[in-house]
Amino acid sequence: xxxxxxxxxxVATATDTFKCDIGIDKEKIIFLERDTKQKSKEIIDANNNFxxxxxxxxxxxxxxxxxxxxxxxxxxxxxxxxAAFGGTTTxxxxxxxxxxxxxxxxxxxxxxxxxxxxxxxxAFHTIISDVNKKVLGQELPAIIKDGYSHFKIYMTYxxxxxxxxxxxxxxxxAGKEKAVVMIHAENDDCISWLTEKLEEKGKTGPKYHSFARxxxxxxEATNRAISLSRIVNTPILFVHVSGKETIDIIRNAxxxxxxxxxxxxxxxxxxxxxxxxxxxxxxxxxICSPPPRTVEDQQHVWRxxxxxxxxxxxxxxAAFRFDDDKGKMMNxxxxxxxxxxxxxxxxxxxxxxxxxxxxxxxxxxxxxxxELTSTNPAKIxxxxxxxxxxxxxxxxxxxxxxxxxxxxxxxxxxxHNVDYTPYEDKEINTLANTVISxxxxxCCCSCTQGIRRHHSRxxxxxxxxRNIWKADH
Ligand code: URP
Ligand code: ZN
Ligand code: ZN
Numbered sequence: 001x002x003x004x005x006x007x008x009x010x011v012a013t014a015t016d017t018f019k020c021d022i023g024i025d026k027e028k029i030i031f032l033e034r035d036t037k038q039k040s041k042e043i044i045d046a047n048n049n050f051x052x053x054x055x056x057x058x059x060x061x062x063x064x065x066x067x068x069x070x071x072x073x074x075x076x077x078x079x080x081x082x083a084a085f086g087g088t089t090t091x092x093x094x095x096x097x098x099x100x101x102x103x104x105x106x107x108x109x110x111x112x113x114x115x116x117x118x119x120x121x122x123a124f125h126t127i128i129s130d131v132n133k134k135v136l137g138q139e140l141p142a143i144i145k146d147g148y149s150h151f152k153i154y155m156t157y158x159x160x161x162x163x164x165x166x167x168x169x170x171x172x173x174a175g176k177e178k179a180v181v182m183i184h185a186e187n188d189d190c191i192s193w194l195t196e197k198l199e200e201k202g203k204t205g206p207k208y209h210s211f212a213r214x215x216x217x218x219x220e221a222t223n224r225a226i227s228l229s230r231i232v233n234t235p236i237l238f239v240h241v242s243g244k245e246t247i248d249i250i251r252n253a254x255x256x257x258x259x260x261x262x263x264x265x266x267x268x269x270x271x272x273x274x275x276x277x278x279x280x281x282x283x284x285x286x287i288c289s290p291p292p293r294t295v296e297d298q299q300h301v302w303r304x305x306x307x308x309x310x311x312x313x314x315x316x317x318a319a320f321r322f323d324d325d326k327g328k329m330m331n332x333x334x335x336x337x338x339x340x341x342x343x344x345x346x347x348x349x350x351x352x353x354x355x356x357x358x359x360x361x362x363x364x365x366x367x368x369x370x371e372l373t374s375t376n377p378a379k380i381x382x383x384x385x386x387x388x389x390x391x392x393x394x395x396x397x398x399x400x401x402x403x404x405x406x407x408x409x410x411x412x413x414x415x416h417n418v419d420y421t422p423y424e425d426k427e428i429n430t431l432a433n434t435v436i437s438x439x440x441x442x443c444c445c446s447c448t449q450g451i452r453r454h455h456s457r458x459x460x461x462x463x464x465x466r467n468i469w470k471a472d473h
Pocket of ligand 2: 289
């Protein structure tokens with residue numbers, strides 16, 4: 001008797017689409033066969049709905065301490081629950097090193113933050129902000145050997161930014177140790193200069209955040225980072241790429257054979273800079289960096305998802321509550337945009353939005369959806385084939401999707417600890433119906449009628465909290 005069988009699954013991976021029953025035992029997929037005669041302790045009928053590999057959200061910030069007095073809204077309990085309800089079964093948040101901190105200690109601290117809290121699997125990227133001899137010579141190579149072989153560096157933010165020489169040094173180590181370097185590309189001096197000019201003119205409302213960080217700030221930094229990567233011959237991955245100008249630079253570099261990867265996020269498909277221009281400080285809800293751009297930019301982001309410029313689609317969930325003295329309002333409604341915490345919630349809405357507006361509206365194929373949201377993140381960050389696909393021997397991380405939903409996103413239905421969603425009232429036609437993490441049903445909707453009940457108490461939420469799970473290579 002095996003643990004679980006999912007009958008009548010319409011499976012899609014990054015490359016194939018087929019119908020079968022899925023056998024699951026001891027957390028793994030053990031068979032994929034039609035009309036199985038095998039017996040199991042539990043059966044779920046997928047009713048020919050799509051069953052996809054669980055989503056991997058490879059860019060999210062959870063319980064990350066901040067230096068400005070703000071506090072992130074989500075810890076590993078609420079963040080992982082929200083992710084699970086959105087069809088994600090693995091999250092890769094950041095363990096962030098501030099200056100003077102030892103990298104192994106930082107990682108230990110984040111494992112402690114997550115321990116016995118997460119409903120789904122997690123691994124960590126690190127953020128490297130202190131580039132000195134000890135970090136370059138000992139700490140960074142050591143954590144890469146431990147399996148933390150992907151990290152982010154910043155070209156902006158006072159506490160985190162690296163100069164070009166630091167970046168070259170970090171890239172050199174990454175090249176030697178075969179680590180993946182994620183880059184937040186925005187030119188900090190330009191942002192600071194533009195911010196001063198805006199403030200001199202009294203232009204300090206939320207909408208001016210995007211005036212201080214125009215496309216050229218991002219494209220300049222992207223271009224420079226590509227040059228740095230060429231100098232040391234180390235691949236790099238640009239995170240949260242926002243629009244046409246930067247996409248063109250990345251595409252051009254890729255077509256010249258440089259090893260450049262790129263990620264984008266829902267905010268660059270579904271929001272624009274006009275959202276920052278909402279009255280009564282509401283624009284602060286949309287402040288993130290880089291900022292959302294224009295409708296035309298959104299078209300280029302869709303194109304980049306389709307034509308292979310982007311390999312990864314992540315949420316960049318970095319959530320702060322709005323009406324909260326540790327959140328967006330921490331410095332009051334009249335505060336300058338530069339003092340408003342940066343970041344948006346998105347763990348739970350990432351996949352329903354991309355499925356609805358990408359797959360169901362024929363902008364991307366179902367296989368592309370799986371590739372961008374699960375398979376590629378698993379491959380790039382060393383989790384494949386354990387994660388990121390539906391295959392015999394892979395972890396049974398599976399999502400049954402309901403694609404006949406007619407519903408508007410409402411923050412009251414979401415499971416994060418945030419008092420708003422930037423996507424309030426946006427229509428969606430897809431929701432995760434049953435989410436299985438390593439063979440355990442994390443959340444499910446036994447009623448097939450769908451969506452009205454989907455996020456209600458009607459749901460069983462199985463508290464299958466995960467032990468620490470490291471990316472093993
Ligand atoms: O505004 C954003 N994206 N905040 C999160 C931190 C980052 O740079 O990804
Ligand atoms: Zn960033
Ligand atoms: Zn981020």
